[in-house]
Amino acid sequence: MNTMLLKSDPTEFNSFSGFIASRSNVNLPSLESPSATSELASNALNLCLNIVSKTAAPEPHFLWSDLESVTICPSDYQFKPWWEGSSDLVCIEDEDIVLRAYCSDAERALEAYTSLSQGWDGDNAPPPKASSLDDATVFLRLLSANVESCPNILPGLDHEGIPMYIFDTDDIYISLSFYGDLSATFFMKNRATKDIEAYEFDMEEPRQLARSLELIRSL
Structure with missing residues (x-):
């Protein structure tokens, strides 16, 4: 979708890029740069991984203080995100x-x-x-x-x-x-x-x- 937007309306894409940069403190390159597209893709990937790494990993259920808002399950355990290590994911019965x-x-x-x-x-x-x-x-x-x-x-x-x-x-x-x-x-x-x-x-x-x-x- 970003590639199509860049071709059809660079002004709108620049506005979107500025919004992302303001929200994430990521320095996005100017579209006038020859490597702008590849740098944008790299920054977008790093931004997504940063967000996921801080929000997607579940907390162990035995540390939750509010049992009302969660489903208690004995097999909910904390695992590191896959990109932080090379170990295989292990399921515990x-x-x-x-x-x-x-x-x-x-x-x-x-x-x-x-x-x-x-x-x-x-x-x-x-x-x-x-x-x-x-x-x-x-x-x-x-x-x-x-x-x-x-x-x-x-x-x-x-x-x-x-x-x-x-x-x-x-x-x-x-x-x-x-x-x-x-x-x-x-x-x-x-x-x-x-x-x-x-x-x-x-x-x-x-x-x-x-x-x-x-x-x-x-x-």
């Missing part, structure tokens, strides 16, 4: 991400729960649904990515085969249950004050999810 130490017991339990069958508790309890275990796994990864430290998670299953996580300190008891449709319940009791906070939340709703993570982070 979720299951290859190493979780924090406080997640170890829960991670092993979720794996064991996949092999349970009807009556696993000796009293005809149903096995956990695959979708429930998937939701519990997603939350575990989100927790590990956003909370640096917290009490070790105590995993469990209720009599309906619903997976749950328990956090238990001297003063605070927290439990979360996962139902397989991206819905979960949160329960917290302060033993010292007798205060109770309980609610259902949607794992795709950023505010509710952020609230749950913050309460666990405060333990």
Whole structure:
């Protein structure tokens, strides 16, 4: 498009060049110069690369301060732009991400729960649904990515085969249950004050999810 504009209306192209130069601090050559076209192309390329290098690389999701404006995904990681190095781009599968130490017991339990069958508790309890275990796994990864430290998670299953996580300190008891449709319940009791906070939340709703993570982070 620039070549056509140069041939048809040099005045208009000069105006456009001046606009670009004023916005980017790039010294564009006069069109009277024999090498003006090649220098313009080079400057335009450098300008574009400069803009992209400062704006296109995603930030790691665990450093975002406002969860409302983003989609949380455990596999969002920072990679250098391709022109800054010669390394091949590497894709990391979720299951290859190493979780924090406080997640170890829960991670092993979720794996064991996949092999349970009807009556696993000796009293005809149903096995956990695959979708429930998937939701519990997603939350575990989100927790590990956003909370640096917290009490070790105590995993469990209720009599309906619903997976749950328990956090238990001297003063605070927290439990979360996962139902397989991206819905979960949160329960917290302060033993010292007798205060109770309980609610259902949607794992795709950023505010509710952020609230749950913050309460666990405060333990």
